Amino acid sequence: MNKSFHMMPNGRFINGTPRRCPDGTYVGDGGPITRAPDGTxxxxxxxxxxxxRYLGSGGPVRMAPDGSFVVGPPRMAPDGTYL
Incomplete structure (x- = not known):
């Protein structure tokens, strides 16, 4: 999985190479695009x-320093959010 950050058109950051989902949202490159049970x-x-919330694969779910949940080791994006 690519561990670089990319800024989306809405100003949010994503881990890895962005891929567009059928609903218009974006996911990173951690595996095939999959629909979670909640529809995301x-x-x-x-x-x-x-x-x-549902998160993708690529590691265990962990709590970041700001209290949000991420997959794998928390990494801070340029906007201060954790991915």
Whole structure:
């Protein structure tokens, strides 16, 4: 998986190479585009975070320093969010 950050048209950042989902959202390059049980799209196998959101595969779900949940080691994007 590519570990670089990319800025989306809406100003948010994403891990890896962005890929457009059928609903117009974007996911990174952590696996095939997959629809999670809640209807959102993730990269790879959906994993449910403790806050109820679904995240993609690529590592265990972990809590970032700001309290958000990420897959794998938390990394801070240029806008201060954790991915």
């Amino acid at each position: 799209y993730v990269a790879g196998t959906p994993q449910r975070a403790p806050d109820g």
